[in-house]
Structure formats: structure tokens, C-alpha cells
Amino acid sequence: MSARSTILNKLRAGLAGTSPRPDEFDASLVTEPWRYPPQERVARLRTLMEAVHTEVHEIPQANWPDVVAQLLSQRDIGSLLYAPATAHGQQLERAWRDRPDCPELRVYDRPVEAWKEELFNDVPASLTGTVGGIAATGSLVLWPDRHEPRLMSLVPPVHIALLRASEIHDNFYDLMTAQNWAAGLPTNALLVSGPSKTADIEQVLAYGAHGPKELIVLVLEDV
Amino acid sequence: MNQRIPVTELTSDFKSRAHDALADPQLRANFRTAMDSLMRKRADAFSDEAEREGLRELGNLIRARSLSNLPDLLEQLEARLTANGIKVHWAETTAQANEIVHGIIEARNGRQVVKGKSMVSEEMEMNDYLADRDIECLESDMGEYIVQLDHEKPSHIIMPAIHKNARQVSQLFNEKLGEPVSEDVDELIQTGRRILRRKFLEADVGVSGVNFAIAETGTLLLVENEGNGRMSTTAPPVHIAVTGIEKVVSNLRDVVPLLSLLTRSALGQPITTYVNMISGPRKPDELDGPEEVHLVLLDNGRTGAFADAQLRQTLNCIRCGACMNHCPVYTRVGGHTYGEVYPGPIGKIVTPHMVGLDRVPDHPSASSLCGACGEVCPVKIPIPELLQRLRQENVQSPQHEPKAVKGAGSKYSRKERMIWRSWQWLNTQPALYRLFLWGATRFRGLAPKRVGPWTENHSAPVPARRSLHDLARDHLSTNAVGDPRT
Numbered sequence: 020m021s022a023r024s025t026i027l028n029k030l031r032a033g034l035a036g037t038s039p040r041p042d043e044f045d046a047s048l049v050t051e052p053w054r055y056p057p058q059e060r061v062a063r064l065r066t067l068m069e070a071v072h073t074e075v076h077e078i079p080q081a082n083w084p085d086v087v088a089q090l091l092s093q094r095d096i097g098s099l100l101y102a103p104a105t106a107h108g109q110q111l112e113r114a115w116r117d118r119p120d121c122p123e124l125r126v127y128d129r130p131v132e133a134w135k136e137e138l139f140n141d142v143p144a145s146l147t148g149t150v151g152g153i154a155a156t157g158s159l160v161l162w163p164d165r166h167e168p169r170l171m172s173l174v175p176p177v178h179i180a181l182l183r184a185s186e187i188h189d190n191f192y193d194l195m196t197a198q199n200w201a202a203g204l205p206t207n208a209l210l211v212s213g214p215s216k217t218a219d220i221e222q223v224l225a226y227g228a229h230g231p232k233e234l235i236v237l238v239l240e241d242v
Numbered sequence: 243m244n245q246r247i248p249v250t251e252l253t254s255d256f257k258s259r260a261h262d263a264l265a266d267p268q269l270r271a272n273f274r275t276a277m278d279s280l281m282r283k284r285a286d287a288f289s290d291e292a293e294r295e296g297l298r299e300l301g302n303l304i305r306a307r308s309l310s311n312l313p314d315l316l317e318q319l320e321a322r323l324t325a326n327g328i329k330v331h332w333a334e335t336t337a338q339a340n341e342i343v344h345g346i347i348e349a350r351n352g353r354q355v356v357k358g359k360s361m362v363s364e365e366m367e368m369n370d371y372l373a374d375r376d377i378e379c380l381e382s383d384m385g386e387y388i389v390q391l392d393h394e395k396p397s398h399i400i401m402p403a404i405h406k407n408a409r410q411v412s413q414l415f416n417e418k419l420g421e422p423v424s425e426d427v428d429e430l431i432q433t434g435r436r437i438l439r440r441k442f443l444e445a446d447v448g449v450s451g452v453n454f455a456i457a458e459t460g461t462l463l464l465v466e467n468e469g470n471g472r473m474s475t476t477a478p479p480v481h482i483a484v485t486g487i488e489k490v491v492s493n494l495r496d497v498v499p500l501l502s503l504l505t506r507s508a509l510g511q512p513i514t515t516y517v518n519m520i521s522g523p524r525k526p527d528e529l530d531g532p533e534e535v536h537l538v539l540l541d542n543g544r545t546g547a548f549a550d551a552q553l554r555q556t557l558n559c560i561r562c563g564a565c566m567n568h569c570p571v572y573t574r575v576g577g578h579t580y581g582e583v584y585p586g587p588i589g590k591i592v593t594p595h596m597v598g599l600d601r602v603p604d605h606p607s608a609s610s611l612c613g614a615c616g617e618v619c620p621v622k623i624p625i626p627e628l629l630q631r632l633r634q635e636n637v638q639s640p641q642h643e644p645k646a647v648k649g650a651g652s653k654y655s656r657k658e659r660m661i662w663r664s665w666q667w668l669n670t671q672p673a674l675y676r677l678f679l680w681g682a683t684r685f686r687g688l689a690p691k692r693v694g695p696w697t698e699n700h701s702a703p704v705p706a707r708r709s710l711h712d713l714a715r716d717h718l719s720t721n722a723v724g725d726p727r728t
Contacts, residue, residue, distance in 0.1 A: 217431060
């Protein structure tokens with residue numbers, strides 16, 4: 020008999036004569052303690068994310084590309100990985116077109132195998148969008164796709180993420196219900212709540228473990 | 243290679259390892275400091291008692307519901323994962339699981355494996371298995387990397403290298419990697435980052451564990467802070483996840499409370515830096531992610547625990563480690579004393595099903611039954627109750643069948659059994675009991691001065707001059723009337 024049927028048979032024997040327990044999921048337990056007035060959501064997210072070394076800027080929708088240019092020049096970063104096919108990618112391109120002082124724009128347009136070494140060693144920063152935020156835990160939600168692949172938010176040492184203030188939900192439950200996640204998830208979905216960190220040595224917190232050393236969140240004011 | 247086998251591995255049983263650990267002030271200080279801080283962080287993260295208790299109750303209900311429907315859920319999970327393009331494998335034993343993993347790696351001619359943190363792969367001793375077959379399997383979690391570099395095993399399921407301090411890590415990096423000595427934690431971590439980045443880039447296969455497998459959507463959910471889990475599951479062309487058959491939950495929404503319970507109980511964090519939900523390999527139009535994703539479902543004794551309705555609760559565990567953080571025994575003897583993959587209270591109730599009570603006869607008794615573990619468990623496993631049950635199973639006659647736990651009866655002693663039988667008899671025969679009391683109080687001077695190991699640290703018990711019954715009779719005859727409280 021296969022391992023599969025042996026295991027399933029043993030489990031079924033253990034349950035003989037019983038019936039599955041009813042679904043008593045009480046959503047209020049994971050939503051009610053985590054409710055915020057709309058005007059406080061950004062502040063809550065900001066407080067939590069800053070507590071774990073995230074840099075958060077609240078800026079108007081129109082001029083974020085300037086802020087990105089400024090943030091990169093402060094850090095002496097000469098290039099930025101972006102996604103030209105996205106709306107925000109195009110906005111960035113338009114804004115930077117006439118400014119020769121802006122960092123070089125780079126594109127993730129090949130399968131990773133074609134430029135893995137370069138991606139790991141020569142890409143100092145990336146910019147991606149998000150599909151929302153969570154106030155309760157101070158989290159960004161990312162659904163990587165063809166334009167903004169999985170490694171884009173992981174490998175470069177500086178990750179800049181755009182978050183619309185109107186897309187911040189109170190808690191994870193609200194977000195997954197509003198976006199109907201149960202109907203199907205992408206190949207990879209992520210909650211990101213700060214730059215990479217570890218406390219594995221003496222419980223001393225150190226940032227920049229294996230992922231980005233810096234996470235910069237631009238909260239776009241659209242409410 | 244100058245291989246250092248830790249002292250704790252060489253001595254044979256729990257008791258002698260505990261003696262060694264108790265005599266090591268550095269080890270005790272490292273654990274005490276860490277556990278104090280973890281307990282404080284958890285308490286801060288659950289400051290609202292009503293919220294905490296409501297959530298624990300929900301966590302327990304979700305796990306109990308999943309287990310009450312486990313075979314169907316596993317089939318549903320398999321069907322969804324398969325539809326999503328993830329290949330599912332089943333293994334009854336760790337040997338089978340290793341063969342499956344090795345087969346997948348061989349099919350790709352893989353030589354380098356990079357591993358995110360996975361306790362199930364520790365059960366399998368996957369690193370050694372693959373090393374024997376000329377495949378390098380490198381740990382990428384900082385703590386696991388340190389432990390692997392020193393040829394040790396993790397001493398905590400969440401903080402594998404918690405038994406070491408920065409000075410010890412610095413010496414290790416100096417010795418093994420030729421790095422300059424530095425006790426600066428940031429510098430040490432940057433050393434690890436530099437070395438492991440290279441490995442993520444080069445690895446042929448990435449291995450990870452799973453925190454929750456979601457049947458509804460066919461999703462593997464992993465939590466972590468470092469990014470090594472995302473690296474291991476994303477950068478190499480093949481991802482193999484290994485997990486126990488109990489990790490499945492029914493609905494996506496079920497993970498909301500479980501996630502919150504897990505990260506707050508484990509580290510006092512509202513959430514980990516990354517929550518990584520994997521529902522498939524790279525699609526044809528995508529540019530990265532593994533080309534193949536595999537899930538290996540491992541039994542390794544879990545069906546044994548599942549067969550008994552009480553012991554089944556062991557499988558509620560979501561591996562947060564809060565029970566060990568709060569355990570007075572674990573804090574004093576450290577993780578290596580347990581000599582097995584899972585230390586602390588959860589180790590004491592889960593290990594017997596994996597390796598048999600006869601291999602870990604002292605596990606169920608290495609507890610003061612203070613109850614802290616059960617009180618903090620986020621999914622309300624009644625750990626003290628299960629420890630008592632395992633103690634009972636382990637003193638059953640070895641001939642007793644069927645056995646509720648593999649290797650049960652390993653502490654059976656005819657002499658002890660006879661003593662308890664006589665004690666029971668004595669206490670249920672009034673005339674005999676009175677005679678015994680009379681004798682014990684009159685001849686108290688004859689009580690033994692040495693009573694086994696008890697008198698190594700305590701004075702020997704001596705019967706009182708007068709029995710409690712006797713004193714009570716006196717008391718009642720002098721205060722016979724009126725309010726019994728006077």
C-alpha cells in the first residue's frame with residue numbers, strides 16, 4: 020500500500036464514529052479589537068512600521084517621483100529597478116524624463132536566470148507598488164507578478180514601496196475579505212512589515228539580515 | 243575537519259545531560275536572559291486579557307476542527323495544490339521523506355541546497371542524509387547557520403542558537419570562516435548575509451518548512467523575519483517544502499487568528515517581517531520563482547498520536563515555542579539536554595510518538611507540572627494533562643496491548659507496581675489503615691534515614707508523633723458544640 024493510503028487509512032480509523040466539528044469561526048475576535056477611524060489608519064500603520072525601522076513618508080499623489088529621486092540621491096544610489104508597464108512606473112518615467120540628474124532606471128524584463136548574478140550584485144534599489152496595507156499590524160501587501168516579480172522586493176538592499184492611503188485596511192481579515200482572497204491567490208502573495216531583520220544572536224535586533232536593509236514606504240495621500 | 247561534537251550529545255540520558263547543563267553557568271545565563279526577555283515580550287503583546295483568551299479559544303477551535311476532518315482536508319489540500327501546479331508527496335517515515343527529497347534533487351542534478359528554517363527537516367536529519375550523498379545542504383536562517391557551522395543541533399525551535407552569546411559566535415566565525423574577531427552583532431550578521439547571499443544565488447534547490455497549509459486555496463504559508471525563507475523558496479529553480487501532516491487548516495481565514503497567535507506567542511511581535519504565501523510555481527509568463535514546487539507530507543509518528551482522542555491534542559501545536567520560553571525546567575537545563583529535535587514541554591509530548599517512550603523515558607517526568615506551558619499555549623494544548631497521561635502509559639506493563647504510545651511501559655517496575663497496589667489496599671481497608679497509623683506513630687524512630695535520591699537534597703520524612711486523624715478527633719471533642727469555625 021502507498022504511504023498516502025496508509026496515512027489516510029490510519030487517520031480515518033482514528034476518527035471512526037466521529038463527525039467533523041462545526042465551523043465556529045467568530046470573525047469579531049479578529050476584527051473588533053483592530054478597528055480604527057479612517058483618519059487614524061495611516062498613523063497606526065506608520066507607528067508600527069517605524070517601530071521596526073521602516074522609513075515612512077506621507078506625500079501627495081502627484082509628486083512622489085521627486086521624493087524618490089531625493090531619497091536615492093541622499094543615499095548616493097545611482098540606479099533604480101522599476102516596472103515600466105505599471106501605471107506608477109509610467110508616472111515615474113514621465114517625471115524623470117527631463118531630469119538628467121535622476122538615477123538610471125532599470126527594468127526586470129528577463130527571466131531571472133538571464134541576469135541573476137547582476138540582480139544580486141548590482142541592483143542597489145527597487146520600487147514596487149502594493150495591493151494594500153494593514154493598519155493593525157503595520158503591513159504592506161504585495162502580489163508579485165510579471166511586471167514586479169517576486170525577487171524585486173527582496174534582493175535589492177533598498178526597497179521603496181508605494182501605498183495608497185485609501186487602500187489601507189483595518190486588519191488582515193478585512194483586507195482578505197474585501198479583496199476576496201479565498202477565491203484564488205497568485206503564485207506568491209506577501210505581507211511585508213519592515214526591512215529584513217534577525218534577533219538570532221543574543222536576541223539583539225539587527226537589520227538587513229537576508230532581504231532589504233532598508234524599506235521605504237511612500238504613503239500616497241488620496242483620501 | 244576539526245569536528246566538535248557537543249558534550250551534551252556524548253552522555254547517554256536526560257538526567258546526566260541535565261547535570262552537565264546545570265553546572266554550566268554560561269549556558270544557564272544565556273537561557274535565563276533569553277527566556278526572561280521572550281516572556282516579557284509575549285506578555286506585552288497580549289496586554290488585553292479578554293482579547294488574548296478569546297483568540298486562544300478560537301485558535302483551539304480551529305485546530306480541533308481541522309484535526310476532526312484531517313484526512314478529508316489532506317485530500318482537499320492535495321487536490322488544490324496539484325491544480326495549482328505543486329507536486330504533493332507522502333512519507334510515512336523520515337527515511338521515505340529523505341528518499342523523496344533526494345530523488346527530486348537528483349532529477350535536477352542538484353549539488354547545492356539552501357534551506358530555510360524547518361523543524362521537520364531536523365526530524366529527517368536531512369542535512370546529514372544529503373551530505374552522505376555529496377549534496378551540500380546549507381542552513382540559511384542565521385541561528386541555524388551558526389548551529390550548523392559548529393556541528394550542533396538547535397537548542398530552541400524559534401531561536402536555534404540561543405545557547406550561544408555574541409562572543410561565542412564571534413569565536414566560531416573566526417575559527418571556521420577566518421573572519422576577524424568582533425562581538426558587534428551587526429557585524430556578525432553582515433558576515434552571515436555576505437556568505438549566504440552567494441549561496442542563495444548559486445543554490446540548485448531550496449528547502450523550507452511550512453507554518454500553515456491552506457486546503458481551500460492550495461497555499462503554503464511561511465512566516466519569518468530574515469528573508470531567508472523567501473530567498474530559499476524563490477531564488478533557486480526548485481522549491482521543496484517539508485511538513486507534518488497536521489499543519490493543514492481548512493480555510494484561508496483560519497490563518498488570521500493563528501498567525502496572530504503564532505507571532506505574538508513566539509516573539510511578542512504583532513506580525514513577522516514576512517508572511518510568505520506560496521500557491522504555485524512560476525507561471526509561463528512570470529520571470530522568477532521556482533520552476534518546480536514540491537510538498538512532502540510527513541507522518542513520522544503523528545498518526546500514532548492522532549489515534550487517541552486525548553493525545554491527538556498534541557497535534558494542535560503551531561510550533562511557537564512559548565511553552566519552552568515559560569518552562570522552569572527548560573530554562574535551567576537548556577534545549578540540548580532533551581537530546582531530541584523538539585525540546586521543552588512540546589518536545590516532551592510530541593517526541594514519544596516519533597521515537598517511542600522507551601527512547602525518551604524521562605521526558606514525561608522532567609516536569610514539575612507547574613502548568614505554565616498549558617497556560618500560555620496559544621492553541622490550548624493541555625500539556626500537563628498529556629504529560630501525566632504519558633507517565634501512566636510508561637508504567638503500564640510492557641505486555642499491555644494495545645499500546646497508546648510507541649514504546650510504552652519502558653518505566654514499568656514490578657516492585658513499584660506492587661508497592662502502589664499495597665498502598666491502595668492499605669488505604670481502602672479501615673481496620674488495616676488504623677493499625678498502620680498506630681504502628682507508624684509509635685515506631686516513628688525506625689523510619690529509614692535514607693530514602694533513595696530524595697535524601698540527596700532533602701531531609702528524610704519522619705511520621706509525626708500523632709496522626710492527623712488523632713489530632714482532629716481531639717479537636718472536635720473539645721470544640722464539639724457551636725459554630726464549627728470557632
